[in-house]
Amino acid sequence: MGIHWFxxxxxxxxxxxxxxxxxxxxxxVSYTRTFSVNRCFEGDRIEMIERLVNRKALPLPWLRVESLLHTGLKFESGANFDVSNGQFYQNHKSLFSLMGYKQLTRRHAVQCVQRGCYRLTGASLTTGDLFGLFKKWTQVPLQEELLVYPLPAEHPELRLPSRSWQGDITVRRWIVEDPFYVTGVRDYQAGDPLKSVNWSATARAGKLQVHRRDYTADYRLLVLLNVEDHEDMWEVVNNTPLIEQGIRYAAGLLQYATEQGLETGFVTNGHDLDVPGVPVATPMGSGNEHLTYLLECMAKLVIARTVPFDELLLQLAEEREERCDLVILSAFMSDKIALAVERLRRAGHSAEWLPIEERREGGAA
Known part of the structure; x- marks a missing residue:
């Protein structure tokens, strides 16, 4: 009878x-997942932080957390988790065991190997009893976003054209006179305001003399990126690494221009992650805050053509009255694009083509 009772x-x-x-x-039971930062650059190492809290006396013998993450986030080796890699996504699994009224925080080292906007929207939690007789599954919503900015190309790599926006130089173009830039005096002409009269020079010359003011550049740089990787492209971009290099070029140009005190803007025939089908066109601005805004736009940029690049240039020539220095980043220069560039030049803009080249080993183009 003893064995039966047992x-x-x-x-x-x-x-x-x-x-x-x-x-x-x-x-x-609560589970959260966050990143140690919410903004970083390509190549940076950050941490993904998991926190599990058990607010009851009953322990959790085991709990498995699973989620899909983009392969642009590369996890370094560690205990208590497993990563199954695919071409674009990876399945991340973490295994926990937690006593009652305890919490556990786990940190995973992550390298951000690719520009992009990474959003954690949810994770699945699976648990069971001590003997594996049943499993219970639930979905936990998450709201976490990580923006990985493109790594700006170095200045020597850009091979910048020698244009007015590369320095504080005087130019005689479409720009109006600078009231603070006096280079001498000249004879009075009809229409000159009295406040421009130089009375000391007038007394010496015996006739009205006014300040001579020179022209200075009103520095505006607009970077235009073509996400088409070849001339005969129809819909799909095949060489995405080449276009990623173009995005790095754009980031480097905009960073350099911001450091020089220029107003900058960014236009591309790709689209924003949250606004599909519409080309990206930012307003002009200056300063570090505006540069951060541009980098965020590039982090969220989807490499998919919305309109042909030559059509985008023609639309720009018709709509943009504010004259700018344009740098065109494109892997090729077709006849249609060349005609559109000439149209922009006739509208008063200066335009230079900076070819996008493959990135060789060691990071050089």
């Missing part, structure tokens, strides 16, 4: 713990 007792315990864990295992 078997019955064991079965009763197993069934009791099965009922207990089935009804209460996921009660008062």
């Amino acid at each position: 078997i019955l007792s064991a079965v009763a315990v197993i069934l009791a713990q099965r009922w207990l864990f089935r009804g209460f295992a996921m009660k008062r």
Whole structure:
């Protein structure tokens, strides 16, 4: 009889713990996942932080957390988690075991190997009893976003054209006179305001003399990126690494121009992650805050053509009255694009083509 009572007792315990864990295992359990930063550059190393809290006396014998993450986030080796890599996404699994009224924080080292906007929208939690007789699954919503900025290309790599926006030089173009830039005096002409009269020079010359003011550049740089990788492209971009290099060129140009005090803007026939089908066209601005805004736009840029690049240039020539220095980043220069560039020049803009080249080993183009 003793062995029978033992078997019955064991079965009763197993069934009791099965009922207990089935009804209460996921009660008062919370899981969160965050990044150590929410903004970084390509190549930076950050941390993904998981935090599990059990606010009840019943322990969690085991809990598995699974989620899909983009392969642009490369996890370094570590214990208690596993990563199954695919071409674009990877399945991340973490395994926890937690006593009652305890919390556990786990940090994973991550290298951001690709520009992009990475959003954590949810994770699946699976738990069960001590003997594996049942499993219970639930979905936990997450709201976490990581923006990885493109790594700006170095100045020597850009091979910048020698244009007015590369320095504080005087030019005689479409720009109006600078009231603070006096280079001498000249004879008074009809229409000159009296406040421009130089009375000392007038007394010496015996006739009205006015300040001579020179022309200075009103520095505005607009970077235009073509996401088409070859001339005969229809819809799909095949050589995305080449276009990624173009985005790095754009980031380097905009960073350099901002450091020189220029107003900058960014236009591309790709689209924003949240606004599909519409080309990206930012307003002009200056300063570090505006540069950060441009980098955020490039982080969210989807490499997919919305309109042919030559059509975008023609539309720009018709709509943009404010004259700018244009740098065109494109892997090729077709006849249609060349005609559109000439149209922009006739509208008063200066335009230079900076070819996008493949990135060789060691990071050089």
